[in-house]
Amino acid sequence: MEVFERKASDNKYLHRDFHISMNMLMEYICEKFGPASLTDYLKDFSREFHKRRKAELMKDRLDVLHEYFQRIYKEEEWEIKITITENELNLTQAACPGISYIREKGFDPIDQYIETYTTVYGELCEGTPYEYIMTDFCKETGACTQVFRRRVG
Amino acid sequence: MISCTEFIPAYSEGFRFLENKGGFEEVKEFWNYLADRYLEESLRKHVADMGLRGCYIYWKKALSEEAADFRMTLDEEKGEFRIEMKRCPSKGMLLEIDHMEPYEKYCLHCPALYSRVLEPLGYEYTMDLSETDEARCSVLVKKKD
Numbered sequence: 001m002e003v004f005e006r007k008a009s010d011n012k013y014l015h016r017d018f019h020i021s022m023n024m025l026m027e028y029i030c031e032k033f034g035p036a037s038l039t040d041y042l043k044d045f046s047r048e049f050h051k052r053r054k055a056e057l058m059k060d061r062l063d064v065l066h067e068y069f070q071r072i073y074k075e076e077e078w079e080i081k082i083t084i085t086e087n088e089l090n091l092t093q094a095a096c097p098g099i100s101y102i103r104e105k106g107f108d109p110i111d112q113y114i115e116t117y118t119t120v121y122g123e124l125c126e127g128t129p130y131e132y133i134m135t136d137f138c139k140e141t142g143a144c145t146q147v148f149r150r151r152v153g
Numbered sequence: 154m155i156s157c158t159e160f161i162p163a164y165s166e167g168f169r170f171l172e173n174k175g176g177f178e179e180v181k182e183f184w185n186y187l188a189d190r191y192l193e194e195s196l197r198k199h200v201a202d203m204g205l206r207g208c209y210i211y212w213k214k215a216l217s218e219e220a221a222d223f224r225m226t227l228d229e230e231k232g233e234f235r236i237e238m239k240r241c242p243s244k245g246m247l248l249e250i251d252h253m254e255p256y257e258k259y260c261l262h263c264p265a266l267y268s269r270v271l272e273p274l275g276y277e278y279t280m281d282l283s284e285t286d287e288a289r290c291s292v293l294v295k296k297k298d
Contacts, residue, residue, distance in 0.1 A: 005225070015219045016157050018157040019160075020191060025183070045166045045167075072154075072156045072159070097157070
């Protein structure tokens, strides 16, 4: 008989296959209910998951997003350039960890994959003093620049 | 981006979204879709090639990457594979996020996905879900008589 035993502290939490499952969940919603439903789902998720960060952003705490992105990219073991000023948080990445892993395993990211950025963070900024801007998104790699910028006026 | 470390709350909300769209039947249909695609080259292939040892190999990797607190036993002579999950990382995470309500049938995705793969290969998958509100469960996979 073989026995294998592990405690949570024995391993780092990093199961990259979840990127594939996420892609399949979004693919299913798109195929079954259409792309507008995917947008609805991602907005629902953003409202629930980022509820506390949004509340901080309402209080002008852009630093909370700065810390958040530093943490999740560190956990993902993924390179990103992050800069913050009084009015702006900039994130530049040469590739997306999700898209890269999905392709590495022989799958195709859905056409709407960009919405895991634009819809999720657009919803996070809704009603706050900040707007979310995505520029130069490469569908092949997920290379992009993202900006959280204080709204003018 | 939805980081792979944030997938579990996204998954839970996804199940809720599907249930609101088409009831629990819709959620189960998605689980079938996922099992047929996601587990095809991993669990199904491992078990088709190696029998119960394929379960051991599949879950050793998956549960280690998920930093689970667990004990697995493989008894090939008895034709049994067991997982004693002392702290499920997924349900544990959902219970820890106190501003989100976990999808109430969240844990049912495990038996739904794994039975669909293992049953046609000649194995029975049973799961004790009585302690999932404390992120604990147990699994028994055995050869069908």
